[in-house]
Ligand code: SF4
């Protein structure tokens with residue numbers, strides 16, 4: 792059994808295609824969606840954990856690349872630049888793990904690094920570049 796955590800980047804023309812269904816049915820894989828940012832007519836990002844037989848995983852990765860889906864490994868680490876953060880809360884609703892959260896009623900934004908799975912969904916959402924991918 793092989794397992795992979797990746798970010799899938801969907802071009803706008805593939806957003807509405809049942810691609811995860813094909814990974815499950817056609818390639819006999821288990822797909823666990825860890826996070827998603829899908830907006831109609833824009834590029835979409837899906838963070839998934841895919842597991843199954845290695846040959847099926849390899850075939851699925853080839854299939855994704857052939858149809859134009861970008862496949863990237865999860866970032867190694869993500870840093871929150873607190874000094875750049877204006878606590879707009881835009882990232883807190885997209886964070887799938889609660890690593891970025893807002894306390895109410897104070898509306899204070901905090902980052903819990905231990906909960907972060909480095910899915911990168913918050914990075915394009917932050918208008919102040921407070922979330923940064925760090926490669927090791
Ligand atoms: S990279 Fe970390 S903080 Fe950002 S959305 Fe993903 S889990 Fe949340």
Ligand code: SF4
Pocket residue numbers: 875876877878879880881882883900916917918919920921922
């Ligand atoms: S989107 Fe950026 S500025 Fe807004 S709360 Fe999140 S980290 Fe802070």
